Amino acid sequence: VVVAAGSGTRFGGAKQFALLGGRPVVAWSVAACREAVDHVVVVLPPGMIEESFGADLAVTGGASRSESVRNGLAAVPPEATVVVVHDAARPLARPSLFRDVVGALASPDVAGAICAVPVADTLKRVAHSSVDGSSCVVETLDRRALVMVQTPQAFVADVLRRAHAGGGDATDDAALVEATGATVRVVPGDPRNLKLTGPDDLTYFEHLLGAV
């Protein structure tokens, strides 16, 4: 399931359709998926599903990221035993990363597997003052046990379906699976598997694509 249903308010337009090396960002993401999985469902904004960007099927997204994933999940063939979710905004994900997260599901106690990278910056918790609108530091986090999560994320299909069955919204699918008490394994992500955030990123991504 490639999630490409965002409106891209921060980007100034739907970033997943911006051209990267002459090809829409989402098409890169679908192509990387395709090399590692059997069937690709792409989730697109309303009114855009005439074009599938290389996926087997295009469906319409919902009001939140999790709702969009649920729409994609509903279109996954029922016989699928593993479902991989990937954000279209990460067009630099290599097929090997998809294979790594799927491979981690081989352990019988593992219900999900995500890729993640160490946190390089200092993280702090802040509190906002409603009096003067200022923000102050509450604490500096110990970043050594923290990771920054990427996609793709792979799940035992039934576990992911159950995790999404109750509705709910989270910034990633693993959080919903974690909430069911299931075990989510973490495998090394790729520092180059960046999320497209602003228009400036496109030049850098093209540079990285040339270097890959």
Add this chain to the structure above:
Amino acid sequence: VVVAAGSGTRFGGAKQFALLGGRPVVAWSVAACREAVDHVVVVLPPGMIEESFGADLAVTGGASRSESVRNGLAAVPPEATVVVVHDAARPLARPSLFRDVVGALASPDVAGAICAVPVADTLKRVAHSSVDGSSCVVETLDRRALVMVQTPQAFVADVLRRAHAGGGDATDDAALVEATGATVRVVPGDPRNLKLTGPDDLTYFEHLLGAV
């Protein structure tokens, strides 16, 4: 105090001396500082202080980042009432960011001010198994109250001197000041004020410098 004493093991060489648009990275950082403060001390690796990269004074760093800051702090004129600490690896910091953190010290209850940006990625706490070396998710953090910290960071000079007096080591200076119980204000950072991490970043940074 511009901290440029790292050995750059991850970068494959001291990244602060890599050329960015024909000029060493550290020289960009010193130049940005200089536009906003009266006196710049640069902290360099042992054996490199013949060249000051545009700073007023170059001193030798220590075994850790905090020790390097202490060496720089010892060289700051005693009459200074405000000290700004900046990592040389952030050559894209604009002078306005320095003025913002210094300006935040105007409130009498504020002892330090840092710049920071919202966390865009999902963060999770992981636990490593000593049995099979695998990592699993312990929890997904609520990122809404979290920020990623940048430099420059500005401090009331006496408070910073006291915070460093006990030795200690932290990933940023604000953490040492927070540990004294003093208030550290957070002002909006700049998404473009990126930390140079790998050699690949240089091309992107040059692109951003052209666009600034």
